[in-house]
Amino acid sequence: MTGEEFVPLSLTPMLIGMFAAVACALPGNFLVLRRQALIGDAISHVVLPGIVVAFLVTGAVSAWPMMIGAAGASVVAVALIEAIRRLGKIEPGAAMGVTFTAMFAAGVLLLEQSDTSTVHLDVEHALYGNLESLIWLDADGWGSLVDPVALAGLPEELIRITLTLIVVCAFVWLFWRPLKLSTFDEGFAQTLGMRTGVLGLALVIVAAIAAVAAFDAVGSIIVIAMFICPPAAARLMTNRLEVQIAWSVVFALVSAIAGYVIAGFGPMWIGADNAVSAAGMIATVSGILLAITAVFGPCRTRSGAPVE
Amino acid sequence: MTLELAANQGSAPVTDTVDQSPLAVRGMTVSYGQKPVVFSVDMTIVQGSMTAIIGPNGAGKSTLLKAALGIVKPLAGQSMVYGAPLRGQRQKIAYVPQRASVDWDFPTRVIDVVLMGLYRELGLLRRIKARHIEKARACLERVGMSDFADRQIGQLSGGQQQRVFLARALAQGAELYLLDEPFAGVDAATEKAIIDVLKGLKAEGKTVVAVHHDLATVTEYFDRVFMINTRKIAEGSVAEAYTRENLDMTYGGRLATGQIDQLDLIAS
Amino acid sequence: MLFDALALQLGYNATLVTIGATFLGIASGVTGTFLFLRKRALVSDAISHATLPGVGLAFIVMVMLGGDGRNLPGLLFGSAVSATLGLLIVNWLTRRTRLAEDAAIGAVLSVFFGFGIVLLTVIQSMSSGRQAGLEGFLLGSTAGMLWSDAVVIAVGGAATLLAVLTFRRPMALVAFDPEFAAASGLKVGQIDLIIMGLAMAVTVVGLKIVGLILIVAMLIIPPVTARFWTDRTDYVAAIAGLVGGISGYIGAAISASAPSFPTGPIIVLVSFTIFAVSLVLAPNRGILAALIRHVRFQRRVHMRQGLLALAQGQPIYERLTLNLLRRAGLARADGVATETGRARAAKALRDEKRWEVVRSDRQHEGAAALYDGLREIETVLTVDQISEIDRRIGGPKEAVAP
Numbered sequence: 013m014t015g016e017e018f019v020p021l022s023l024t025p026m027l028i029g030m031f032a033a034v035a036c037a038l039p040g041n042f043l044v045l046r047r048q049a050l051i052g053d054a055i056s057h058v059v060l061p062g063i064v065v066a067f068l069v070t071g072a073v074s075a076w077p078m079m080i081g082a083a084g085a086s087v088v089a090v091a092l093i094e095a096i097r098r099l100g101k102i103e104p105g106a107a108m109g110v111t112f113t114a115m116f117a118a119g120v121l122l123l124e125q126s127d128t129s130t131v132h133l134d135v136e137h138a139l140y141g142n143l144e145s146l147i148w149l150d151a152d153g154w155g156s157l158v159d160p161v162a163l164a165g166l167p168e169e170l171i172r173i174t175l176t177l178i179v180v181c182a183f184v185w186l187f188w189r190p191l192k193l194s195t196f197d198e199g200f201a202q203t204l205g206m207r208t209g210v211l212g213l214a215l216v217i218v219a220a221i222a223a224v225a226a227f228d229a230v231g232s233i234i235v236i237a238m239f240i241c242p243p244a245a246a247r248l249m250t251n252r253l254e255v256q257i258a259w260s261v262v263f264a265l266v267s268a269i270a271g272y273v274i275a276g277f278g279p280m281w282i283g284a285d286n287a288v289s290a291a292g293m294i295a296t297v298s299g300i301l302l303a304i305t306a307v308f309g310p311c312r313t314r315s316g317a318p319v320e
Numbered sequence: 321m322t323l324e325l326a327a328n329q330g331s332a333p334v335t336d337t338v339d340q341s342p343l344a345v346r347g348m349t350v351s352y353g354q355k356p357v358v359f360s361v362d363m364t365i366v367q368g369s370m371t372a373i374i375g376p377n378g379a380g381k382s383t384l385l386k387a388a389l390g391i392v393k394p395l396a397g398q399s400m401v402y403g404a405p406l407r408g409q410r411q412k413i414a415y416v417p418q419r420a421s422v423d424w425d426f427p428t429r430v431i432d433v434v435l436m437g438l439y440r441e442l443g444l445l446r447r448i449k450a451r452h453i454e455k456a457r458a459c460l461e462r463v464g465m466s467d468f469a470d471r472q473i474g475q476l477s478g479g480q481q482q483r484v485f486l487a488r489a490l491a492q493g494a495e496l497y498l499l500d501e502p503f504a505g506v507d508a509a510t511e512k513a514i515i516d517v518l519k520g521l522k523a524e525g526k527t528v529v530a531v532h533h534d535l536a537t538v539t540e541y542f543d544r545v546f547m548i549n550t551r552k553i554a555e556g557s558v559a560e561a562y563t564r565e566n567l568d569m570t571y572g573g574r575l576a577t578g579q580i581d582q583l584d585l586i587a588s
Numbered sequence: 589m590l591f592d593a594l595a596l597q598l599g600y601n602a603t604l605v606t607i608g609a610t611f612l613g614i615a616s617g618v619t620g621t622f623l624f625l626r627k628r629a630l631v632s633d634a635i636s637h638a639t640l641p642g643v644g645l646a647f648i649v650m651v652m653l654g655g656d657g658r659n660l661p662g663l664l665f666g667s668a669v670s671a672t673l674g675l676l677i678v679n680w681l682t683r684r685t686r687l688a689e690d691a692a693i694g695a696v697l698s699v700f701f702g703f704g705i706v707l708l709t710v711i712q713s714m715s716s717g718r719q720a721g722l723e724g725f726l727l728g729s730t731a732g733m734l735w736s737d738a739v740v741i742a743v744g745g746a747a748t749l750l751a752v753l754t755f756r757r758p759m760a761l762v763a764f765d766p767e768f769a770a771a772s773g774l775k776v777g778q779i780d781l782i783i784m785g786l787a788m789a790v791t792v793v794g795l796k797i798v799g800l801i802l803i804v805a806m807l808i809i810p811p812v813t814a815r816f817w818t819d820r821t822d823y824v825a826a827i828a829g830l831v832g833g834i835s836g837y838i839g840a841a842i843s844a845s846a847p848s849f850p851t852g853p854i855i856v857l858v859s860f861t862i863f864a865v866s867l868v869l870a871p872n873r874g875i876l877a878a879l880i881r882h883v884r885f886q887r888r889v890h891m892r893q894g895l896l897a898l899a900q901g902q903p904i905y906e907r908l909t910l911n912l913l914r915r916a917g918l919a920r921a922d923g924v925a926t927e928t929g930r931a932r933a934a935k936a937l938r939d940e941k942r943w944e945v946v947r948s949d950r951q952h953e954g955a956a957a958l959y960d961g962l963r964e965i966e967t968v969l970t971v972d973q974i975s976e977i978d979r980r981i982g983g984p985k986e987a988v989a990p
Binding site for chain 1: 628809848854867
């Protein structure tokens, strides 16, 4: 494929997919280690009511209000889960299940009741996005990467996910030690004066920001898959957190690239003429990577202490 | 024995003992739900001592320690560290949590865990330098674990895990060491290694407080006891306070007479 | 219109769907109770999302065999097969690798769902796939349902309910006390499998009505709601069945009367409403009750500590303590005890002393176990026992032990 085809049609969707995957996988490492993997699941469901409410308030499909709405919905969901868990003494899994299903149901109902026929806002879009459509029309080859006029026409989803990735990386880099310590030994972290409750909430909010930005571009399936599959596969490859993070980034990138390529060109290789969902295929590839590490990963089983 | 009712409210009058005490707890009440686990407890740890906190299961030993450290939120009461509120004094405290309180499957190495003891010093972003690693290795050496520095923590035995936790506390370079059941489920060699380290700390003038289970070793290991069963029962030197009468009251007669007789009690 | 629907007057299809939804609601509430008590509520989320590729593959296979891809029993069979596979993978990942169950659930649900979406886009590109309407399985759709499909749902709901009722005893036993169940000869593993199987049956039958994203709500919300009202396993199951049944019935009826109300979300929101009311208002476990209890408890603690401080002439520093004593007329604003205050304080101190004796005396071991610092001694000992203790303590004014 030449640059004239690749740059406008495939470069930006691939970059968006890659950035979204990494932005979700990074906080996902901590969520998986904290046994909060399903918080990612909950967040990706409550994004829908968030954007619908934002749409009803502003009356337009514009990105920033929707991202704020979605982030707000995530915070509401986390608060509600905590309230149900603590006040009602309900185990976290069930508290999560109650919260995200109810909020998702409310989102669907609001969507059905409001007049969204004129705008591109529907449940299917929310679930699997439309990565393939995020093309860069102003580009005509590799030269466009240094052409200010063409660069001005980059899809705004790319800019948003890039900013989000920077925020996520900065958070993980800056709070690396507190994150690592409070995930491993919360009580000890508190005796050092760390505000572990605030840190835990910050982690969820960063995960929510990543989820919202990724969701905007690629839908919520990728979000859940990328929160969990690359970190889980990475955990089976190593016993060191630093190395695990690196592996998770590699798996996220491989899933994004391979998923996009297979979805776009795979059907043609076997003689079909229509591409399949890129978001779905990226999730599928991440699952295949997890399956491979679950069978062959060097650190796949629990090490466990020797019997005394 | 005088009946001492711990009913101080809020900040106790600043006396000399509180001022100098490494850890002074006043009017501490903690409850999980409707049942107080710790009720209106005062505790004054003596500088340079080794204190055992003893009491039956569920009597609030660990909870008292956690509330004193701010890990658990008390219903009432407060703790002072060297005469000042906990907040500004954290660098003077090293804490060894119960071994079972963490997930040993966490992906990290022994040396990394010990380095966590230096996180206060390192802050968010300061680089770990050779001297930090050296210090961590020296702490591992002190607990006899230097050969395990690069081992994954999940591959350690219970006793080895406990020693790694102790090494992390040593790395904190604190004045006051608080240990939550350091001898629970460890082998004899580890118990010996830990007590040697703790006695070494005492010799350096540090203060050690440990939640302890084994009544048979109290007199051998510690010089002071704090006996608790929701309420404070007794506090003082082992010679004065570790009596049959106090044990009876602490354990509510649940301790068989034979068991008590076997204990090497100073006074009865 | 709504009344017609509630009275099952909106035609055969709507009536069948409403009946089916009610049966399904009861069955899911009861099944969900056992999942919830086994702390595996969210496994159902993996099961439900894992149905999607099965639906897609079943459609493709049926079309390739020359049949109608939309045949509901065929699609449901496909969904059951892939849900089973998903469930097995969750179990395998949890047992054979170091991954925790939550990560295994999340991985299975997202990957199966993602692959299902890939299959849906494949189907859309097939000549016969345009009108497949398989998206209806995501959120459920009962509008324009075929008579035969409605029958499948009603019969499926009834059959699931029957199966749940048949196995309710062993399931309750395993959920309540697995060790005792094993000791009395039940195969816990098998019963667990039956619970999972029923959860899957509920999911599969509910796919068309509620949709695979929300079906998990029908398994989780009713038992969580029921838990607020009772501590007994069998009552939890019964109340959860009731909540589920009411939600299914009202939800399906509302949706039948107003087509713009999609069935699944309405059913979920009805049950969530019942949940929210229970969360706030339920006696004992509700938030309101807990809040009142906590405030009362905190006051008792402060009152007690305050009285003991008064008795020993110690100053009172905490404002809450002082305020409580003042309001009860036991102390003045400057912290000095009033006449009644002194009497109550002396009584409190005396009780402390009595407890001291009780707790060091093996004879009173049972009473001593009830000691928590707040309990009135009169509630555990008889008048005679107390006066016996008083004799041992000595005169009422003595505050030092003999």
